[in-house]
Each structure stands twice: as C-alpha cells, then as structure tokens.
Amino acid sequence: MTNLNNQEWKEQTAQDDNSIILDVRTDDEVSEGMIPDALHYDIFKPQEFMEAVNGMDADKNYYVYCRAGSRSMQACQVMEQLGIKNTFNLTGGFSNWDGDTAMKS
Template sequence: MTDLSNQEWKEKTAADSNYIIIDVRTDEEVSEGIIPGALHYDIFKPQEFMNAMNDMDAEKNYYVYCRAGSRSSQACQVMESLGLKNTYNLSGGFSNWDGDTSNLDK
C-alpha cells in the first residue's frame, strides 16, 4: 500500500489506464458525494466487501478511500492479503479531497 496526497492521487490516476477506484465508506457517507467513477463497497459490510474483493483483477491498480484514510488503509491491507498488490490509499480521505465529486449512480 502506498499513501497518496490529493495531488499524487490525481497525477497517478491521470497517467494510469489500468485502475479502479474503490470507496469503502458507508451508504450515508456516500450520499454526501463520491469521486467520479468509484465503486462503492462498504468495509463495514465485511462479507459483501470480501466477496467483491475476491472478484477483483489482481493486475489492476486500486485507489481506495474512506472518509479520513483509516478504513481505506485497512481495506488496502485486506486487499493485499487477497493478492491485490497495487493498492493506493488516499491520505486524509474524502474529507480532505479537493477534486471532482459526483453523486453515486445506483
């Protein structure tokens, strides 16, 4: 896992054509907005989260965030234990995000 600042996150995703963004916040938190293109898997729903992570492609790069950076750090560790080695954690999480946001399309 690599921790990334907002600027590093934006630069890496702009230059990366092989990535997936994962939001591990709760439904309530996601209702406040989401980074465009992110997939939502609530880490507080462990079975759903694990099922989704087990279906992920180990060749992809995973950019993971939560509200403040702690749960996403934990998620990255879990993902790495499942063989998803290219994980990036957004330092400070969505609370400090200064990039684009949108509403989650359900």
C-alpha cells in the same frame, strides 16, 4: 500499499489506464458525494466487501478511499493479503478531497 495525497492521487489516476477507484465508506457517507467513477463497497459490510475483493482482478491498480484514510488503509491491507499487489490509499480521505465529486448513480 502506497499512501497518496490529493495531488499525487489526481496525477496518478489521470495517467493510469489500469486503475480502479474504490470507495469503502458507508451508504450515508456516499450520499454526500464521491470521487467520479468510483466503485462503492462498504468495508463495514464485511461479507459484501470480501466477495467484491475476491472477484477483483489482481493485475489492476486499486485506488482506495474512505472518509479520513484509516478504513481505506485497512481495506488496502486486506486486499494485499488476498493477493492484490497494487493498492493506493488516499491520505486524509474524502473529507480532505479537493478534486471533482459526483453523486452515486
């Protein structure tokens, strides 16, 4: 897992053709907005989260965020234990995010 600040996250995801953005917050948190093109898997729903992780392509680069950065760090650790090598955690999470946002579709 690599920790990225807002600027590093924006630069890296813009240049990464192999990236997938994951939002691991709750439904209530996601209703406040999310980073565009993110997939939502609530880490507080462990069975749903684990099923999603088990179906992920281990060759992709996963950019993970939550509200403040600790749940996404935990998600990255779980993903790495399951064989996903390239995980990136947004330090400070969505609460510090200063980039574009979108509403969940």
